[in-house]
Amino acid sequence: MPEVTPTDAEDGVQIDLISGARMEEMASMEKVRLILDGVRDGNIVILEEGLSPNEESKLIEVTMTEISPDEFNGIEIETYPRSETADRSFLDRLMGRESTKKLTVIGPANQIQTLHKDENLISALVSRK
Amino acid sequence: MGLLTGLRDSIARVTERLFSASDPKRIGIYGPPNAGKTTLANRIARDWTGDAIGPESHVPHETRRARRKENVEIERNGRTVTIDIVDTPGVTTKVDYKEFLEHDIDEEDAVRRSREATEGVAEAMHWLREDVDGVIYVLDSTEDPFTQVNTMLIGIIESQDLPVLILANKTDLDDSNVKRIEDAFPQHRTIPLSALEGDNMDEVYDRIAEYFG
Numbered sequence: 499m500p501e502v503t504p505t506d507a508e509d510g511v512q513i514d515l516i517s518g519a520r521m522e523e524m525a526s527m528e529k530v531r532l533i534l535d536g537v538r539d540g541n542i543v544i545l546e547e548g549l550s551p552n553e554e555s556k557l558i559e560v561t562m563t564e565i566s567p568d569e570f571n572g573i574e575i576e577t578y579p580r581s582e583t584a585d586r587s588f589l590d591r592l593m594g595r596e597s598t599k600k601l602t603v604i605g606p607a608n609q610i611q612t613l614h615k616d617e618n619l620i621s622a623l624v625s626r627k
Numbered sequence: 628m629g630l631l632t633g634l635r636d637s638i639a640r641v642t643e644r645l646f647s648a649s650d651p652k653r654i655g656i657y658g659p660p661n662a663g664k665t666t667l668a669n670r671i672a673r674d675w676t677g678d679a680i681g682p683e684s685h686v687p688h689e690t691r692r693a694r695r696k697e698n699v700e701i702e703r704n705g706r707t708v709t710i711d712i713v714d715t716p717g718v719t720t721k722v723d724y725k726e727f728l729e730h731d732i733d734e735e736d737a738v739r740r741s742r743e744a745t746e747g748v749a750e751a752m753h754w755l756r757e758d759v760d761g762v763i764y765v766l767d768s769t770e771d772p773f774t775q776v777n778t779m780l781i782g783i784i785e786s787q788d789l790p791v792l793i794l795a796n797k798t799d800l801d802d803s804n805v806k807r808i809e810d811a812f813p814q815h816r817t818i819p820l821s822a823l824e825g826d827n828m829d830e831v832y833d834r835i836a837e838y839f840g
Contacts, residue, residue, distance in 0.1 A: 551782045552783070552786060554782065555755065555756055555779075555783045558718065558748065562745040562749040562752075563745070565721075567741060567742075571721050571723045572720050572721030574721065575720055577775065577778065577779075607721035608723075
């Protein structure tokens with residue numbers, strides 16, 4: 499496979515696809531850090547299995563503390579809308595377990611724009627820095 | 628006998644105050660920026676206490692700190708429900724100070740407002756995780772409710788098992804569409820209202836008493 503040169507990298511947008519297995523091993527704040535470090539480098543981060551509601555809440559909170567004028571405006575995040583009936587089985591609800599398996603796309607707010615979203619499709623426009 | 632009855636009644640009243648009515652529920656008013664959260668908070672506070680909570684504005688992020696109005700006593704059907712209203716900054720995942728420049732705000736003030744807005748959103752998220760007992764989720768019924776912020780916030784509220792009322796605000800505007808909100812969140816009750824005009828506030832108070840009383 500040909501090596502990517504620094505010039506190529508500057509011309510393109512890096513996309514990190516992170517597997518559910520890799521995220522499963524991590525603590526909540528490690529996940530938030532992994533996402534924000536990637537996004538702040540101008541990358542698009544795609545999570546195979548998304549975040550739990552509590553982790554989404556922490557992601558918003560930490561994002562807010564890192565916003566800085568002319569440097570970082572925050573994030574754009576998109577997931578498929580949560581399906582109430584499909585997401586949690588009766589046993590999951592009984593045990594208080596949250597199913598979070600939903601593909602999630604996160605990028606810098608000034609580089610990614612959602613064009614369309616419905617239950618089955620997310621269409622986004624990504625630009626370079 | 629009368630003295631004993633009187634004494635028993637006063638003890639009962641004190642005990643009741645100490646153990647049941649002593650902790651008003653803290654109800655957070657949440658939603659995206661410019662949905663009319665402060666207009667609603669002011670309407671509720673003025674109707675039942677005579678005071679307002681904070682300034683209202685068409686400029687996004689006018690509310691940049693969570694503000695609490697304590698001991699708002701709402702009377703419905705002969706009983707009184709006491710709540711603390713927490714008006715929170717509109718939740719978002721991005722803040723660009725340049726958006727404030729479009730509202731005739733100079734750059735220095737815009738940067739300050741954006742910094743305060745980000746702190747306010749972080750504060751609102753913290754309140755939601757730690758410090759509220761119920762949520763009034765306010766949406767602008769002229770806007771598309773299928774946004775990521777709405778999806779995430781409703782998910783966070785549901786995961787905390789907090790009682791939530793969804794209010795479809797701004798029904799006084801021509802392009803208001805309450806059904807779109809009902810369809811977006813069918814698992815929750817949606818109440819139409821105009822906080823600005825005070826339309827349908829009776830139903831809002833009935834449901835607040837029912838959900839949070």
